[in-house]
Amino acid sequence: MVRNLLVALALPLLAIGDAAAAEPAASGEISYFKQVLPIFRAKNCTGCHQPAKRGGDYVMTDFATLLKGGESGTAAVVAGKPAESELIAQITPKDGKAEMPKDGTPVTDAELTLIKKWIEQGAKNDTPASNAQRYDAEHPPEYLAPPVLKAVKFSPSGDVLAVAGYHEVLLHKPDGSGLIARLIGESERIEAIAFSPDGTQLAACGGSPGRFGEVQIWDIAKRELKLSKIIGYDTIYGVSWSPNGKVVGFGCPDNTMRGIDPATGEQVLFNGAHNDWVLDTVFSVNSDHIITVSRDMSMKLVEVGTQRFVDNLTSITPGALKGGLIAIDRHPTKDELVCGGADGEPKIFKMVRTEARKIGDNANLLKEFPAQPGRIFGVAYNKDGSRIAAGSSKDGRGEVRVYDTTNFQQVWKVEVPEGGVYTVDFRADGQSLAVGGFDGEVRLLNTADGSLITKFLPVTIKQTAAK
Ligand code: HEC
Known part of the structure; x- marks a missing residue:
């Protein structure tokens, strides 16, 4: 209400x-x-x-x-x-x-x-004093407490781990051994990160709640902001990069899904089929379609060329949907999608409908995994598509589960009692899974058994004078 x-x-x-x-x-x-x-x-x-x-x-x-x-x-x-x-x-x-x-x-x-x-x-x-603070490379943000981590993402080659901070994206060495660079921009919050397919650029989306939304495109080698596109008056979510490199898609709290040309910033995609916030997006293998998930509980398929809504991949049966969807990722080589959200159940869908829709069907659903505690905020496939990971949060505790996609069996699960898990991503070599969440620590887990390889704070916490 x-x-x-x-x-x-x-x-x-x-x-x-x-x-x-x-x-x-x-x-x-x-x-x-x-x-x-x-x-x-x-x-x-x-x-x-x-x-x-x-x-x-x-x-x-x-x-x-x-x-x-x-x-x-x-x-x-x-x-x-x-x-x-x-x-x-x-x-x-x-x-x-x-x-x-x-x-x-x-x-x-x-x-x-x-x-x-x-x-x-x-x-x-x-300008109110609270909004007047500005940050740049000479005046980087200072942290009095660890930032809540909404996004951790390995570069395609696995040689960089990008972590969303406050007013910045932090580039770390992928084994947690050190900070490489700080990409400091306008947005207070960074909600999501996506690398370009060739790994040379990074898209970050976010904004300042109630003031503006922003998509940033960075040149990684030069550490240079190539483009900043302001969109609307509120935070932007779920940025993704098309496999052909030509479109950067994202979701908006005005219920639209949009996309820009990352070279010029020109808007090339717009669709308003959802009726609540669009929280995550991903493109099909051949870049012809974009798939979006929303708080309206549905997953939708839109054709990139025509910007037209094609299909609901989730059921359209009244009452069949159980809570908003928050996160989506695609199999590296097939048009299969893993999604998660408020009902805590990771699900795998196929993108292409192979039979005519009948009311009451849920024909695109391939697999529904058991519910994790709370809501799922992050899902990811590994590089060869043999594993998926899902991270969830309930009452200040997190959990990560990894499944084998060939037999749908759980490989392991790990609890994170220190705080909810909001984001997960596999490194290209398949050896480690990066996990981030409420407590601000980046955890690198061994993909074989979930054991902790290392954990580190991606930022330096400013020591305040003892009282
Ligand atoms: C796409 C990038 C871009 C955008 C958008 C843009 N500018 Fe500029 N602006 C530039 C560049 C580059 C220059 C340097 C002169 C040139 O190359 O024309 C400049 C120069 C200026 C200058 C002259 C500064 C000086 O003292 O030399 C002013 C004033 C200015 N812009 C205001 C604005 C305002 C106001 C807007 C929005 C309505 C705006 N600009 C939008 C790129 C941009």
């Missing part, structure tokens, strides 16, 4: 493409934080003008540098004087086209008027 109410309230905001219109000013005083900054995000200004990218050496994610300007040396914002502000010059059309945003949707007349008015009124910063 409460959740439905929240969703209903959020919808009018999400439905409006024009960010300026999202928060009408009551008093006539323009709010930077509520009205101007959302335009800079929606038009992707902050995607290019941030510490990790520095388009034109101009950083718009910090208020002082937003005013100061970039390489031209002219002040971007002169309080009280829109006509002398370089930022206004850059977004005002000349001969029908504005300089900024570079390669994007231009600001509307209404947005331009609003930004000018904000400058006229003195260009005041009303």
Whole structure:
């Protein structure tokens, strides 16, 4: 009930493409934080003008540098004087086209008027102190406590282990022997990570709850943010990379599934068939389809080329579904899918329907495993498809189970009494399984028997002075 109410309230905001219109000013005083900054995000200004990218050496994610300007040396914002502000010059059309945003949707007349008015009124910063903290390579996030780990992911070759932190993705050596790099971006929370099939790039999705969603594309060798795409006003989930490398798909809390071209950021996929948050996505072996799971309990199949909904892979019988779905992964070489969610039962589905749908059937279901305690938050296949792993959480305790996919027998299970398990991933060599969750420790388990190879905190905890 409460959740439905929240969703209903959020919808009018999400439905409006024009960010300026999202928060009408009551008093006539323009709010930077509520009205101007959302335009800079929606038009992707902050995607290019941030510490990790520095388009034109101009950083718009910090208020002082937003005013100061970039390489031209002219002040971007002169309080009280829109006509002398370089930022206004850059977004005002000349001969029908504005300089900024570079390669994007231009600001509307209404947005331009609003930004000018904000400058006229003195260009005041009303950002709440709690939102003003900025992080970059020189000012990395500090941890007073271990971060909750929502995603751990090995690179395709297995030579890097990426771990989602706070405002960053941490690249670790795959045996836990040391930190390689910190990829620090705008999003407070990173919900999911996906490597490009060739392992040269990494996609991370997340955002800042209630403010913006973001997909980041990083160049791993250069440790450089190639692209930041702001999407909507809330956190983005379940990023995946198509095997042909051409599309990065993800799920949104406005119930849509979307995809972008990772080279340009252009949106190339959009489908609204789900009726609750879309939490995870994966592509078919040949990249022609994307499969999505949602809090609405269903798994859906969408054709990439036409963006059309094809089929429900889960049953459509009323009452047959038991709780929202949270995680999905695909067999490395076959269109078979493992998923998990609120009912705690890992399930394997085939993607292609081989018989006509009859009401009451569940023809795509290949195997339903026994329920684990609580909800399943992470599932993964190993590289040759012979094993699946599922990680779950109940009342602050976690559990990991590994199954053989040839005979569907359980190989082992391991309890994690220190906290719920939110993410699992096999290393390419098949020897280790990385596990992350509530307590912030990355555990590397031996895939043969589940024994602990090692565990480590992916971040350094700042020691506070003893009281
Ligand atoms: C795709 C990346 C990209 C996007 C999106 C983008 N910019 Fe830029 N911006 C640049 C680059 C690169 C430059 C450097 C000049 C150039 O190459 O044209 C620049 C230059 C500027 C400058 C001049 C800075 C100086 O002092 O030299 C301003 C002001 C500016 N951008 C504002 C904006 C605003 C406002 C938006 C959003 C409406 C925006 N930009 C969106 C990439 C981008």
